[in-house]
Amino acid sequence: MPKDTxxxxxxxxxxxxxxxxxxxxxxxxxxPAHDQAAAVFARSTVANGVIxxxxxxxxxxxxxxxxxxxxxxxxxxxGNPAGWLINSRDGEPMKEPKRPVLAHGKxxxxxxxxxxxxxxxxxxxxxxxEAIEAxxxxxxxxxxxxxxxxxxxxxxxxxGTNQCFDWGWIEDNRRATDDAIKGAAHVTTxxxxxxxxxxxxxxxxxxMASYKESSDEYTLHTTSQNPHLTRLLISAFVMGIPENKxxxxxxxxxxxxxxxxxxxxxEALVLAAAKRVGRTVKWTSDRTEAxxxxxxxxxxxxKIELATDAEGNFxxxxxxxxxxxxxxxSNFATATPTFLHGTLMAGNYTVPNVYVNVKAVFxxxxxxxxxxxxxxxxxxxxxxxxxxxxxxxxGMDPIALRRKNFIKPDQYPFASAAGLEYDxxxxxxxxxxxxEVADVAGFAARRxxxxxxxxxxxxxxxxxxxxCGIAPSNLVGVLGSRVGLYDAATVRVNATGNLSxxxxxxxxxxxxxxxxxxxxxxxxxxxAQSIDIVHGDTSxxxxxxxxxxxxxxxxxxxxxxxxxxxxIAKAKKIAGHMLEAADTDIEFKDGQFSVVxxxxxxxxxxxxxxxxxxxxxxxxxxxxxxxxxxxYDPANFTFPSGAYCCExxxxxxxxxxxxDRMTAVDDFGNVMNPMIVTGQVHGGLxxxxxxxxxxxxxxxxxGQLESASYMDYAMPRADDLPFYIVDHSQGTPCTHNPLGxxxxxxxxxxxxxxTVVNAVIDALQSGGKNVTHIDxxxxxxxxxxxxxxx
Amino acid sequence: xxxxxxxxxxxxxxxDVEGQTLLVSMLREDLRLTGTxxxxxxxxxxxxxxxxxxxxxxxxxxxxxxxxxxxxxxxEGMAGSDGSLSVIQSAFQEHHGLQCGFCTPGMVMTAAxxxxxxxxxxxxxxxxxxxGNICRCTGxxxxxxxxMAASGQxxxxxxxx
Ligand code: FES
Ligand code: FES
Numbered sequence: 001m002p003k004d005t006x007x008x009x010x011x012x013x014x015x016x017x018x019x020x021x022x023x024x025x026x027x028x029x030x031x032p033a034h035d036q037a038a039a040v041f042a043r044s045t046v047a048n049g050v051i052x053x054x055x056x057x058x059x060x061x062x063x064x065x066x067x068x069x070x071x072x073x074x075x076x077x078x079g080n081p082a083g084w085l086i087n088s089r090d091g092e093p094m095k096e097p098k099r100p101v102l103a104h105g106k107x108x109x110x111x112x113x114x115x116x117x118x119x120x121x122x123x124x125x126x127x128x129x130e131a132i133e134a135x136x137x138x139x140x141x142x143x144x145x146x147x148x149x150x151x152x153x154x155x156x157x158x159x160g161t162n163q164c165f166d167w168g169w170i171e172d173n174r175r176a177t178d179d180a181i182k183g184a185a186h187v188t189t190x191x192x193x194x195x196x197x198x199x200x201x202x203x204x205x206x207x208m209a210s211y212k213e214s215s216d217e218y219t220l221h222t223t224s225q226n227p228h229l230t231r232l233l234i235s236a237f238v239m240g241i242p243e244n245k246x247x248x249x250x251x252x253x254x255x256x257x258x259x260x261x262x263x264x265x266x267e268a269l270v271l272a273a274a275k276r277v278g279r280t281v282k283w284t285s286d287r288t289e290a291x292x293x294x295x296x297x298x299x300x301x302x303k304i305e306l307a308t309d310a311e312g313n314f315x316x317x318x319x320x321x322x323x324x325x326x327x328x329x330s331n332f333a334t335a336t337p338t339f340l341h342g343t344l345m346a347g348n349y350t351v352p353n354v355y356v357n358v359k360a361v362f363x364x365x366x367x368x369x370x371x372x373x374x375x376x377x378x379x380x381x382x383x384x385x386x387x388x389x390x391x392x393x394x395g396m397d398p399i400a401l402r403r404k405n406f407i408k409p410d411q412y413p414f415a416s417a418a419g420l421e422y423d424x425x426x427x428x429x430x431x432x433x434x435x436e437v438a439d440v441a442g443f444a445a446r447r448x449x450x451x452x453x454x455x456x457x458x459x460x461x462x463x464x465x466x467x468c469g470i471a472p473s474n475l476v477g478v479l480g481s482r483v484g485l486y487d488a489a490t491v492r493v494n495a496t497g498n499l500s501x502x503x504x505x506x507x508x509x510x511x512x513x514x515x516x517x518x519x520x521x522x523x524x525x526x527x528a529q530s531i532d533i534v535h536g537d538t539s540x541x542x543x544x545x546x547x548x549x550x551x552x553x554x555x556x557x558x559x560x561x562x563x564x565x566x567x568i569a570k571a572k573k574i575a576g577h578m579l580e581a582a583d584t585d586i587e588f589k590d591g592q593f594s595v596v597x598x599x600x601x602x603x604x605x606x607x608x609x610x611x612x613x614x615x616x617x618x619x620x621x622x623x624x625x626x627x628x629x630x631x632y633d634p635a636n637f638t639f640p641s642g643a644y645c646c647e648x649x650x651x652x653x654x655x656x657x658x659x660d661r662m663t664a665v666d667d668f669g670n671v672m673n674p675m676i677v678t679g680q681v682h683g684g685l686x687x688x689x690x691x692x693x694x695x696x697x698x699x700x701x702x703g704q705l706e707s708a709s710y711m712d713y714a715m716p717r718a719d720d721l722p723f724y725i726v727d728h729s730q731g732t733p734c735t736h737n738p739l740g741x742x743x744x745x746x747x748x749x750x751x752x753x754x755t756v757v758n759a760v761i762d763a764l765q766s767g768g769k770n771v772t773h774i775d776x777x778x779x780x781x782x783x784x785x786x787x788x789x790x
Numbered sequence: 791x792x793x794x795x796x797x798x799x800x801x802x803x804x805x806d807v808e809g810q811t812l813l814v815s816m817l818r819e820d821l822r823l824t825g826t827x828x829x830x831x832x833x834x835x836x837x838x839x840x841x842x843x844x845x846x847x848x849x850x851x852x853x854x855x856x857x858x859x860x861x862x863x864x865x866e867g868m869a870g871s872d873g874s875l876s877v878i879q880s881a882f883q884e885h886h887g888l889q890c891g892f893c894t895p896g897m898v899m900t901a902a903x904x905x906x907x908x909x910x911x912x913x914x915x916x917x918x919x920x921x922g923n924i925c926r927c928t929g930x931x932x933x934x935x936x937x938m939a940a941s942g943q944x945x946x947x948x949x950x951x
Binding site for chain 1: 818822823824825826827828829830831832834835837864865866868869873875879882883884886888889890891892893894895898913914916917918920921923924925926927928929930931932933934935948
C-alpha cells in the first residue's frame, strides 16, 4: 500500500485538477436544457408589511412570460419546517409559525419573496417582475430583540408574541447556579453581542428543476450541503412529492458554511414551476439576493456571569441570551442557540454549576441559522471573554486561570455541568503545545519592538471545546430533533476490482473525493486511485444526512469503515471457498487473503472477480456480488478542543487592529489527511478573524440591510490576514468511532474570535486604557472610540 | 445585436451579442466556458478574472463588444495543450490553495498576471495584489503560499500542514 495515499498521508486532492482547469460543474454551469426557462423573484423592499393586493395581469401578458406565481398558489402546500422542537422553561412547545414558499398575507423581511415570474429568458422574467403591481402597506419594523418581547407589533400575528421560546438549560440547575453566584467570593459580569454575519459562500445559490410527466418524476439540481435532507424536507413537509419521485442532485458546490444546509423556498418554487409550465426552470441568486435571503449567522445578545472563589476556582457560569431567529424559523434555527450552544457552556472546565437561558425572538430580518460553528462560537466567545475579564479582575495570568480550572486528562469520560459527556481530551497538553509553537515566551520582546514603533501589542489566549459528529439519533431525539443524524455509505466493488463508494456526506470544499479513498485503500490494501467517491445525488447513494457540524469524517467516514468491514467479511468467505479453508482461518492483509499458517493466498482483485463470476461458487451460502451498505449512528458527539493564541498590533492613533500572529493548536483526534485538516483550520481562522475585526450584517431601524454588498460588508481579504501557525499533534482519539476522528471544519471559526478580542483588550490595557470590552467587529472606529472614552 | 470577434484561448470566435451583454456572460453562456465564475454583482469578488490582451480584467466589468478584436485567455486556456497543469495551477494543488474551487479560476488568473509583472513578489505584495479576489474557504494562507512557491521561492519555512 503506497504510504502517501493511506490514512494519515497528506495526499494531494484529486478534485483540484478539474477546479484548476475550470472544469468544475457547479449548478449554474450545467449546460442549459433545450427547454430551459428562467425564474426571477419579486422581493419585498420593506421589512414588515401587509400585502393588500398583488396584480400580476400586466406581467403575465409580457413577452416570454410563461407563468407568474404568488403566495396564493402555495396556500395548500406545507411550510418549510424547523427541524428541532424546543420546549420553553414552562413546558410549552416553541411557537412555530408557517414559513411559506412565497410570502402570503404579509412580507416579513427585506428580500422576502412574494411572487415569481417564469419566462423564456432571465431578462424577460426580470422585466415582468418589474411590472408586478404589489400594494404592500408598510408597518413599523420589529428589529430589536429586547424591545420585540414587549411590543404588541408582531412578526407573526397568529402567534400573538415575538418570542419563539424561552429555554432553560438545565432548568433543574438554575437554583444551584443562582446560589453559587450569590455566595461567591468574586463574580465577573460581561454583556456582549455576538455579531450577526452573512455566510457568503462564494458560489451564490442556484436551483434548477425539471418534471417528467410520463413518469411523474421531478429532478432538482441545487446548491446543497445535504441533498437527501433537502429531498426529505420537500417530500415530507413542503410539497408532498413522494421521495421516490424526486431526485435531488447537488453537483460541485462552491462553499456552504451552513448556509446551504437548509431548504429554501426557491427550490420549491422551481419544482412547482417546472410542473406547471412543463419546462426546465432555473433560478440563480445574485449576490444581493444572497445577502438578503441566505440564512445569516450568530446574532446573540448575551449577559454572562462567572462566579469564582478567592483562588480563582470556577463555581458557576450563568448566561442570559437573546437569540435573534429572524422572520421565519430556518431548519436548524432552533437547535443552534440551544443544544449547540447551551450544552457547551461548561467549556473546558470542571465548573460545577451552569445555567443557560435563551430567549429566541422573531424580528423582521432574514432568518438566522447555523453558520460555521453554529452555537459553539457563541458559547466559546461568551465563556472565554468572561474568563479573560475575570483573570484581569483577579490579577491572575489568563493561561494560569484556565489551567487551574481545566478538566484533567484522567477525568475522562467527563460529565460536564452543561449535560454532555466528553469522551477524551487533554487541554493542558494543548496549552503546552500552544505556548511552544507560538513562542509565547518571546512575546515580551515583540511587545517592546511594537512599542518602539509606537504601536500597542496585545496577547490573547483562548481554549475551546465543541461538540461535533452530529449526532446520536437517540440523544438528539430526546432533545427535540425531528430527524435522525446517522449517515450512510455503500461500498461497491466492481468485478474488475475497482470501487465506487457512495457516501451520504457532501463535499463542497472538504476534499471527500480524496480522503474517503485514503481510508478505504488503507483498509483494503489497494490503490486509492482505483476508488471513486460518489456523492451529492439521491438517485445514486443510499441515504445520508449530509455535511455540516464537522460530521463528515466522524459519522459518514465511520459508515464507510463499517461498510468496508462488511466487504472484508464477505470477501473472506469467498476467499475461504477459493482456498478451501474456513473463513475463520482466512487472514486479510495488504490486499491479500491467505490461509493462516500456509502460503496459500488470493488477491483482493481475484476475490472481486469471483464474486461477479460465481462459477464453482457456494451459491447456497454466499450471494454473488460484492457490495455492502452501512448506516452509522454515533454513540456520542465527538469533542474537538483547542488552545489558541493571537498577537495583535493596535495603532493608537487610528484604532486599527492588525493580527500579527495567530496560533491554533487543536485536538481533532486521529487525522486522516493533515494537509486538508490544516486547510480547514485556516479557513475557519479567516472567518473567525473576519467576525472579530471586520464583518457585520447591519440592519437599520427600518429593517433595511445596510451591508448588502461587498462594498458595505467587509469580507476578509488576503491583506487582512496573516500566515497562521497550526498544530494538531496533540490529538486524543475519539473513543467511540472506528476512526478515532473528531472533526475539524468549524474549530478555527470557534476558537479565534475571542482570542482576537482578548488580544486587543490586552493591547489597550498595556497602553494604560481601562477598556474591558468592545463588541465585535473591532473596527478602527470602535477601538478608537473605546480608547478615547476610557 | 452586434457581431464581435475575438480570440479566446487561442481560438478565433465570433458571436452576435446584445450591446449590454457582459464579457462574462458571453464567455459562460455563449461560449460555454463556465470556468469563469460570477460571485457578485458589484465587481468585487474576482471570481470572473480573465486575461484581456495579457492583462487581468474582471469579466463582469466589461461589455463583450468592448472586447471586440481582443485576445482573451480564460482558466480553460491555462493548462498545457497536453492537459498538464501550469506551474501556478500545480502550485495551487501542491500547496492546497483551493477548497471549494469557486474562487480558484479568478485566483489563478490574477496570480498569473502578478507573476508576469513581479516574478518574485514578497508576501505583502502577494496579499496586496489579491485585494480584488475574495476566497471564503482557505483563509488565504495556502493561496499566498502557492503563489510564492509558483514564483520559485522557497516556502518551506511558512508554517505548513
Ligand atoms: S463577478 Fe466579477 S468581480 Fe465578482
Ligand atoms: S476555495 Fe472556496 S472560495 Fe476560495
